[in-house]
Amino acid sequence: MASQPGSVLVVDDDPAICVVVGEALRRQGHKVKIASSIRERAALLQSFAPDVLITDVMLPDGDGLDDVAQIIAQEHRINVIVLSAQNTLNTAIRATEQGAFEYLPKPFDLNELTRAVADALATRRAARDGEGERTADFPHDGLPLVGRSPAMQEVYRTIARVLSNDLSILVLGESGTGKELVAEAIHSLGQRRTKPFVAINMAAIPRELIEAELFGYEKGAFTGAHARTAGKFEQAQGGTLFLDEIGDMPMEAQTRLLRVLQSGEVTTVGGSKAIKVNVRIIAATNKQLPTLIEANLFRQDLYYRLNVVPIDLPPLRERREDVILLARHFLELAAREGLPRKALSDDAAQLLMAYHWPGNVRELQNLMQRMAVLARENMITADMLRQALPLGTVPAEAAASADQLAGAVREWARRQLSIGLGQAQLSLHDDLLAVVEPILFQETLANVDGNQIRAAGLLGINRNTLRKKLTDYGLDPVQLRLMD
Structure with a gap:
C-alpha cells in the first residue's frame, strides 16, 4: 500500500544513487531534495524540513553518522534511514544508537528502501509527539562478529534492534557458526552489559544434573551436595543467561524452565523458597526444534517462549564472500597473541573459497591458528593448506570442477561461434x-x-x-x- 506523500532529503556522494532513489520517491509523490556532502546536508536543513533523511555514512567531508542524533533532536524527531557500504556490526550498532529508524547495507534493494520510507513516514505521523528513543554509550572496539555478506547484514540488523529491549532470543545455526558470539555481542552491547553473562551448554551436562546446574541446590539435596550452591539463573541475576544447545535439554527440565520463564522465580533443588530472578534469556541450537516438537522431544509452549526473536546464522559455505575476510581476521588475532604474522597467497585464498567448511567458522579459525604456528614461510600457500585440511581433497575436487566447467564453456563458445559466423547477429x-x-x-x-x-x-x-x-x-x- 502506497504511503501518504512526505518530504525526503537524500544524502549520497554517488550521483547514480541520488538519481535512482530520488526518481523512485518522486514517482510515489514525495518531495525530494538531494545533497552530496555533510556541508550540503547542513545547508539544506536550514531551509528544508524533511520528514525523512536518507544518508550515506562515508561522505566526502566526513562521517555521515556522527551528527545524526543531533539532527534527530533538532528536527523534531525526523526519521533517519542510514545507507552504508561499511557492512559491519559496528555500523549497524552505531546507526541504531544514534537513533536511526532503519539501517540498509549497500547494495540495497530499491523496493526495500521505498518501503522503509513509507514506514518511517507512517511512524512519524503516528508518534510525532512521542518520546524519543534513548541513545547509549556502547563500546565498539573488539566486536566479535566479522562478515559483510548479505546474510550477515541481516544478523547485524536484528542484533541492533534487540539491544534496547529484553525480548527472548533464539539463535539458530550449525555447529561452529558463532552462536555464542552472537549472544555475547547482544549482552556486551545491550542495556545489561554491566551485569553477568552466564553460559550453560545443555549437551555438556549429564541429564540428571541439568536442573541443579540451572536452578541451584541446597545442602544435602543429593549425594555430594555438601553446601548450598547458586544455579545459573542466580549467577546471571540482572544480566544474560545463554542456554546453548537447548534442543538437548530433557523434557522434565524443559517443564521446570518454562515455569521459571513464566513466573520469574526459581526454586533450588531440595529447597522450598522461591527466589525472584531477573535475567535475559538467549537460547541457541543446531537442531530443528519444530521437528523435535513433532517427535514429542521438545515442548511447543517453551519453543514459543524462547523464539520471540529468531536469529538465523548462516553456515560459512553460504557466506563465501566472508571467508577471506575471516581468514585474515583470524591471522591478525593470532599475530596479536604473539604468533608469527602470516599472509595468504592468491592460490591459498582460492582454495579457502572452494572448500565446503563442514566445521564452519570454528574450523576456519582453527586452521588459521594452525597455519600461524606451522607454516615455515610468511606466506601461506595452497599446498600448505591441502596438507593441513582434514578433507584436503575437497578443495582440489572443487577446483577441478571449475576447470571442467570453464573447458565446457570454452568448447561451447567456439562451436557456437564457428556455426554462427555467417549470421548478422549473435x-x-x-x-x-x-x-x-x-x-x-x-x-x-x-x-x-x-x-x-x-x-x-x-x-x-x-x-x-x-x-x-x-x-x-x-x-x-x-x-x-x-x-x-
Missing part, C-alpha cells in the same frame, strides 16, 4: 545464460529447501531479481523444494 551471452542459469537456480534452491532469501544470498543477487528469473524460466520454488 546472442551468445543470452544463449549461455538460458542454459546455465536455470540449472544453477534449480540446484541452489533445492540445496536450501526452496528458501529464496538464502538462495539469493548464495547466488549474489537480490531477492527480486531471483523471483523475476524464476518466473522468466518457468521455475516453481515449491517444486524445487522437493528436489533431492
Whole structure:
C-alpha cells in the first residue's frame, strides 16, 4: 500500500544513487531534495524540513553518522534511514544508537528502501509527539562478529534492534557458526552489559544434573551436595543467561524452565523458597526444534517462549564472500597473541573459497591458528593448506570442477561461434545464460529447501531479481523444494 506523500532529503556522494532513489520517491509523490556532502546536508536543513533523511555514512567531508542524533533532536524527531557500504556490526550498532529508524547495507534493494520510507513516514505521523528513543554509550572496539555478506547484514540488523529491549532470543545455526558470539555481542552491547553473562551448554551436562546446574541446590539435596550452591539463573541475576544447545535439554527440565520463564522465580533443588530472578534469556541450537516438537522431544509452549526473536546464522559455505575476510581476521588475532604474522597467497585464498567448511567458522579459525604456528614461510600457500585440511581433497575436487566447467564453456563458445559466423547477429551471452542459469537456480534452491532469501544470498543477487528469473524460466520454488 502506497504511503501518504512526505518530504525526503537524500544524502549520497554517488550521483547514480541520488538519481535512482530520488526518481523512485518522486514517482510515489514525495518531495525530494538531494545533497552530496555533510556541508550540503547542513545547508539544506536550514531551509528544508524533511520528514525523512536518507544518508550515506562515508561522505566526502566526513562521517555521515556522527551528527545524526543531533539532527534527530533538532528536527523534531525526523526519521533517519542510514545507507552504508561499511557492512559491519559496528555500523549497524552505531546507526541504531544514534537513533536511526532503519539501517540498509549497500547494495540495497530499491523496493526495500521505498518501503522503509513509507514506514518511517507512517511512524512519524503516528508518534510525532512521542518520546524519543534513548541513545547509549556502547563500546565498539573488539566486536566479535566479522562478515559483510548479505546474510550477515541481516544478523547485524536484528542484533541492533534487540539491544534496547529484553525480548527472548533464539539463535539458530550449525555447529561452529558463532552462536555464542552472537549472544555475547547482544549482552556486551545491550542495556545489561554491566551485569553477568552466564553460559550453560545443555549437551555438556549429564541429564540428571541439568536442573541443579540451572536452578541451584541446597545442602544435602543429593549425594555430594555438601553446601548450598547458586544455579545459573542466580549467577546471571540482572544480566544474560545463554542456554546453548537447548534442543538437548530433557523434557522434565524443559517443564521446570518454562515455569521459571513464566513466573520469574526459581526454586533450588531440595529447597522450598522461591527466589525472584531477573535475567535475559538467549537460547541457541543446531537442531530443528519444530521437528523435535513433532517427535514429542521438545515442548511447543517453551519453543514459543524462547523464539520471540529468531536469529538465523548462516553456515560459512553460504557466506563465501566472508571467508577471506575471516581468514585474515583470524591471522591478525593470532599475530596479536604473539604468533608469527602470516599472509595468504592468491592460490591459498582460492582454495579457502572452494572448500565446503563442514566445521564452519570454528574450523576456519582453527586452521588459521594452525597455519600461524606451522607454516615455515610468511606466506601461506595452497599446498600448505591441502596438507593441513582434514578433507584436503575437497578443495582440489572443487577446483577441478571449475576447470571442467570453464573447458565446457570454452568448447561451447567456439562451436557456437564457428556455426554462427555467417549470421548478422549473435546472442551468445543470452544463449549461455538460458542454459546455465536455470540449472544453477534449480540446484541452489533445492540445496536450501526452496528458501529464496538464502538462495539469493548464495547466488549474489537480490531477492527480486531471483523471483523475476524464476518466473522468466518457468521455475516453481515449491517444486524445487522437493528436489533431492
